[in-house]
Amino acid sequence: MDVTDVRGLLGLLLVDGSLVLYRSPSGGYIQLTITAGIRESAFLEDKVAEFRTFFPTTAQINTYKTPRRANGKQTQVLRFRCSTNKLRPVYNLLYPAGERQITQPVLDLLGAKAAAWCWAESADIGKRGGAKLTRVGNTLAEAMRLHAWLQVLTGAKGEVKLCRKRPQISYTPQEAVKVREALIQYAPPSRIHLFTGDVPDVSAIRSAR
Numbered sequence: 001m002d003v004t005d006v007r008g009l010l011g012l013l014l015v016d017g018s019l020v021l022y023r024s025p026s027g028g029y030i031q032l033t034i035t036a037g038i039r040e041s042a043f044l045e046d047k048v049a050e051f052r053t054f055f056p057t058t059a060q061i062n063t064y065k066t067p068r069r070a071n072g073k074q075t076q077v078l079r080f081r082c083s084t085n086k087l088r089p090v091y092n093l094l095y096p097a098g099e100r101q102i103t104q105p106v107l108d109l110l111g112a113k114a115a116a117w118c119w120a121e122s123a124d125i126g127k128r129g130g131a132k133l134t135r136v137g138n139t140l141a142e143a144m145r146l147h148a149w150l151q152v153l154t155g156a157k158g159e160v161k162l163c164r165k166r167p168q169i170s171y172t173p174q175e176a177v178k179v180r181e182a183l184i185q186y187a188p189p190s191r192i193h194l195f196t197g198d199v200p201d202v203s204a205i206r207s208a209r
Contacts, residue, residue, distance in 0.1 A: 001055065001086055008054040009090045010106055011114025012047060015135040015146075016121050019091045021098075022083075030087035034080045038063075041078055042190035043120070048080050050117075050188075057082050102142040107149040115153050116186035116195075118146070119179060123194045129173030133158075136169050143167035154182035 001009075013019070018033045034051075036044035041061075048061060059082040065074040093106050122135035136143040143160045147169050151157055156178035158171040171179060177197075184195040192198075 001089065005054040006089050006093070007109050008113075009051070009087070010093060011110050012050050012054075012117055013090065013094060014102065014106070014110065014114055015118050015137075017047075019087065019094060019100075021091060021095075027085060029083050029085045030091045031081065031083045032087055036078045038076055038078060043188065044078050044080065046188040046190050047117075051080075051082075055082070055084075055086065057084075100138075102137040102146055104145055107145060110149075112153050112183055113186040115150055116183040117188070118150070119183055120188050120191035120194055125176070125194060125197065126173075129176060129197065131171045131176040131179070133169040133171075134163075134166070136160075136167050138167075140167050143169060150179065154179045156182075 013032075016034065020031045020033070022028050022031060032051075034044065034047055044061060051057075059080065061078055061080045063076060064079055065076055068074050093103075093109075094100055096103060118135075119133070122133050123131050124134065125131050133146075136146045140160065140162065147158055147160050150169075156171060156175040158169040158175060160167060160169055162168075180195045180197065184192075187195040
């Protein structure tokens with residue numbers, strides 16, 4: 001992969017997706033896994049389509065059931081999985097020292113398209129137009145880096161805080177509009193409502209899967 005491919009995949013996977021390093025005598029490989037609930041099938045297909053623009057693969061989205069819980073119930077989940085050593089540069093940047101982190105060197109490589117994937121991934125739009133991002137890293141330091149990066153790209157200033165020991169970024173209605181207007185041209189089709197403020201038509205954004 002060239003630099004453009006690595007940047008594209010970093011932007012897609014910045015706040016979602018798992019990369020696992022498997023070692024072997026021949027050198028090992030990286031396994032990418034992206035999961036989604038059944039109702040998020042269209043968004044998962046958007047992400048897989050984006051992935052394929054940077055890394056062509058025949059890997060497909062599959063359905064599987066989680067292990068049975070104590071009450072005997074299982075959950076049906078969608079999963080896209082791809083294994084290759086060519087993802088190692090992406091792994092090394094997203095998992096410095098083997099732990100997933102949102103780092104400044106990675107953010108410095110990324111622009112508005114990556115920010116749009118971040119917004120599409122976890123933006124929760126309130127009734128009055130405010131918004132909060134919940135997938136912003138595991139620590140306050142990561143969330144603060146992400147907030148500063150988004151502010152540079154969109155001009156919007158939010159508030160970084162902890163909620164149930166997890167960081168999140170909150171935006172007032174006025175600041176959320178700045179984010180949406182700056183990033184809407186990069187919005188994934190299935191999550192366009194998070195950028196326009198419109199109420200989504202569920203039947204229109206759910207795939208035929």
